[in-house]
Amino acid sequence: MQESGRYDLNLLRVFVLVYETRSVTDAAEILAISQPSVSYALSKLRKLFSDPLFHRGPKGLEATPTASGLYPELSQSLRMIDSAVQGVSEFDPASTSHRFRLMMTDLGLMALFPYIVSAVLEAAPNVRLDVIPLDISQLHDRLRRNEIDAAIGIPAIPESDVLGEHLMDMPYVGVCARTHPRISDSPSMEEIAAEKHVVVSKALGHEHVVHRLAELGVRDSVTITLPSFAVVAQTLAVTDHISVVPKALADIIESHGSVRQFALPFNIAPGRVTLYTYRRDIPSPPVDWVREIIATSLTQYPYPKYVRGAALRGVQQAIAVD
Structure with a gap:
């Protein structure tokens, strides 16, 4: 490493963000500077530490052992500095156009x-x-x-x-067409298993509903998979299918008049x-x-x-x- 009496904090910010994002483009966007500016900062950092610091890999820029060793201390130092400065320069929601x-x-x-x-x-x-x-x-x-x-x-x-912050638990209920000929307000497990089911794509994060239906032996009854919740009500309204959905959705679509809720005869985690x-x-x-x-x-x-x-x-x- 070359000796230097002064260290540019902006250079260190570039290093930390390139390390975290594995991308010159993303680091530039976060810092609101140009990509050439980030590249220039990296070249100065490489000279400062006498190390290439990053090289291209299949998932973006990969850190060298030197960069991996530097990151914990540099990021912690920047965090302490930013914490002190933040008390002086607070984010102002009333005036921001972020x-x-x-x-x-x-x-x-x-x-x-x-x-x-x-x-x-x-x-x-x-x-x-x-x-x-x-x-x-x-x-x-x-x-x-x-x-x-x-x-x-x-x-x-x-x-x-x-960082994940648990906001709320959302329970599930059954829904079907308001005029469904076989499903009562409290159907049995046998009645549920005898019906065809509508589910949503696993990309939406409710895949555990499909897994629970499979545990109950209803896997083969899932015959429609939708890309979103938006068309669940319309689909149920024109078929004899049923669906297990979050109660929040059931309350919204039931208010439109074409579907109704029913109690599930099995437990499912919210x-x-x-x-x-x-x-x-x-x-x-x-x-x-x-x-x-x-x-x-x-x-x-x-x-x-x-x-x-x-x-x-x-x-x-x-x-x-x-």
Whole structure:
């Protein structure tokens, strides 16, 4: 390593973000600088540490042993510096025009987004919100590459660099056409197994419903798989199929008059609705803010008994105040 009496913090920020994102392009976007500027910073870092630091691999830039050894201490140092500076220069929701990118299912849009967008725009009227369809197979990479700021979904994400906040539990119920000739309000397991079923794509994160049906011997009865929740009601209305869906969806589509709910004769674990963000060593005040306001906004959700985690704390505080 070359001796130097001064170290440019911006160079170290480039190093940390390239290490985390494995991409010059993504690091440049996060830092709001050009890609050539990131490349130039990397060349200076290579000279400073007398090491190539990164080389191209099948999944993006891969760190050298030297870079892997540097990362823990450099990222921790930057985190401490940013924590101190953040107290002086806070994120101001009222004046920001920041663009937030959220990943959600269409069910999340129907059931949760109205509460989220209302709270966000009340506190930050000039922000922009881009909502992207949830695809579980892409969630981790899109968070890591800074293509989205946050995601709301059901399945557990095992990667340790993803921060998950449990928002609420969402129970499941059965739904069918309002005029279904065989399904009562409380059908037996035999009656459920005798019917054909509609499910949604595993990309939406509700694959455990399909697994539970398979455990109950209903696998062969699943004959329609839909790409989204949006057309479940229309499909049930014109067929004799039935479906197991989150109660939030059932309440919405039942109100339209073409379908009705029924009690399930078996147990199924509720969906754990979770808010996901990327665990970066360099803090992002805008992402920290939107994560908190999303959790808080769901205290207004019409099913408070489902609420958990940060949202439950908000409900408890509201009850205490009242």
